[in-house]
Amino acid sequence: MNTRSQFVIIFIIAFLLFINSSYTSQDVNIFKRIIPQLFKVKKAGEHKMILEVKWDGTGIKDNEKVTTKLHGCTPSGTLSFRRDIKKHKFSDHETTYELAVHDKGVPVQCLLEFTGDLQTNVTFGFQT
Numbered sequence: 617m618n619t620r621s622q623f624v625i626i627f628i629i630a631f632l633l634f635i636n637s638s639y640t641s642q643d644v645n646i647f648k649r650i651i652p653q654l655f656k657v658k659k660a661g662e663h664k665m666i667l668e669v670k671w672d673g674t675g676i677k678d679n680e681k682v683t684t685k686l687h688g689c690t691p692s693g694t695l696s697f698r699r700d701i702k703k704h705k706f707s708d709h710e711t712t713y714e715l716a717v718h719d720k721g722v723p724v725q726c727l728l729e730f731t732g733d734l735q736t737n738v739t740f741g742f743q744t
């Protein structure tokens with residue numbers, strides 16, 4: 617075998633490996649999924665509650681970013697909170713939001729979004 621045909625064979629093998637690995641990474645993306653866990657709301661004072669948001673997932677590396685955004689609750693005016701986007705690593709498995717309660721004993725419905733490539737919306741309800 618001369619050097620030229622050796623070169624061609626190496627090129628073909630490299631190309632096949634490349635195709636193979638691009639298929640594999642596609643499979644990993646399909647498999648990647650964030651799974652919201654049971655949220656908890658705790659009383660933390662006369663007019664204060666702490667919302668605990670927890671997550672698990674499949675195919676996500678520990679150091680990957682998980683970003684959550686609490687959009688709001690209805691009826692509006694019952695609660696308020698800082699409209700922060702919370703940035704975490706997947707391995708943190710939880711984040712918290714501090715809620716200021718303006719009306720007590722009211723059933724509310726809230727929307728929380730996991731943003732980025734792990735996009736998932738969660739609606740949940742509780743009583744203030």
Ligand SMILES: *[C@@H]1O[C@H](CO)[C@@H](O)[C@H](O)[C@H]1NC(C)=O
Pocket residue numbers: 687729735736737
């Ligand atoms: C999640 O909710 C946000 C805010 O309402 C919206 O912009 C986004 O499109 C929703 N995503 C999905 C997948 O429903």
